[in-house]
Amino acid sequence: MRLIILDNADVVAEWAARFVLQRVTQFAPGPGRHFVLGLPTGGTPLGMYRKLIQFYKEGKISFKYVKTFNMDEYVGLPRDHPESYHYYMWNEFFKHVDIEPGNAHVLDGNAPDLVAECQRFEDLIQEAGGVHLFIGGIGPDGHIAFNEPGSSLVSRTRVKTLAYDTLEANKRFFGNDISKVPRQALTVGVGTVMDAKEVMILITGVHKSLALAKAVEEGVNHMWTVSAFQQHAQTLFVCDEDATLELRVKTVKYFKALSEEHQKMIEGVPVDEQRVIH
Numbered sequence: 564m565r566l567i568i569l570d571n572a573d574v575v576a577e578w579a580a581r582f583v584l585q586r587v588t589q590f591a592p593g594p595g596r597h598f599v600l601g602l603p604t605g606g607t608p609l610g611m612y613r614k615l616i617q618f619y620k621e622g623k624i625s626f627k628y629v630k631t632f633n634m635d636e637y638v639g640l641p642r643d644h645p646e647s648y649h650y651y652m653w654n655e656f657f658k659h660v661d662i663e664p665g666n667a668h669v670l671d672g673n674a675p676d677l678v679a680e681c682q683r684f685e686d687l688i689q690e691a692g693g694v695h696l697f698i699g700g701i702g703p704d705g706h707i708a709f710n711e712p713g714s715s716l717v718s719r720t721r722v723k724t725l726a727y728d729t730l731e732a733n734k735r736f737f738g739n740d741i742s743k744v745p746r747q748a749l750t751v752g753v754g755t756v757m758d759a760k761e762v763m764i765l766i767t768g769v770h771k772s773l774a775l776a777k778a779v780e781e782g783v784n785h786m787w788t789v790s791a792f793q794q795h796a797q798t799l800f801v802c803d804e805d806a807t808l809e810l811r812v813k814t815v816k817y818f819k820a821l822s823e824e825h826q827k828m829i830e831g832v833p834v835d836e837q838r839v840i841h
């Protein structure tokens with residue numbers, strides 16, 4: 564596991580975007596050779612999307628041969644509702660870059676058969692050859708995507724009823740009215756994300772600090788579903804200083820001492836010339 568500790572949320576956004584740029588560039592996508600990205604929504608990744616749009620406009624990256632799979636979507640929220648994850652993805656990212664609309668996959672929370680929709684999504688990921696890089700965010704209760712506390716750590720894409728903490732955390736997007744937050748969502752499973760070749764989880768803010776400590780310093784526990792990624796061979800947690808407040812000083816010092824090595828990951832240093840740190 565790599566824990567990359569950066570000064571603040573802006574630096575996290577820039578680091579994450581530069582990491583995506585490196586991975587896509589190294590892969591050299593082209594016709595019949597797509598790079599497959601798993602993508603999150605929420606406030607945390609917004610800065611990363613803005614940077615990626617900037618890189619696209621500067622000609623540094625193209626999404627023409629990139630396929631994307633989003634982590635989750637609310638059930639029953641119209642697709643054009645400003646808080647639907649469809650709306651978010653198209654407005655904050657997809658419409659600004661050259662991705663083929665047919666390659667940008669977001670779960671349909673209005674599908675007549677939600678179980679079939681979840682299976683369809685899993686099948687599409689398989690058909691794409693699996694996800695190269697899954698990017699995620701977490702809730703303050705340590706959920707990844709909408710894998711609420713107590714979710715199976717081998718779960719697949721499915722319908723989930725949201726936990727009270729999640730409704731509370733997300734009501735800010737619904738005029739602070741908890742009754743307006745959809746009660747259910749479709750979400751990739753922890754197992755779906757675990758199957759990706761590489762996972763990058765973005766964690767910023769003091770309100771996520773307990774979740775980060777649980778994810779990094781305590782055992783694998785389905786009450787903090789992000790902790791499952793301790794068992795993934797290529798996990799990167801990218802966080803800001805605020806999110807480290809519940810970590811031990813020893814943990815923070817250890818990972819900060821590796822910051823020069825971490826920097827190489829976004830500077831185009833070939834992977835085989837990077838010291839391996841897990």
Ligand SMILES: N[C@@H]1[C@@H](O)[C@H](O)[C@@H](COP(=O)(O)O)O[C@@H]1O
Pocket residue numbers: 603604605606607608634635699700701702707708709729733
């Ligand atoms: N389902 C989403 C998660 O995928 C997201 O990671 C989390 C954090 O969002 P934010 O980045 O706004 O804190 O919010 C929701 O619960």
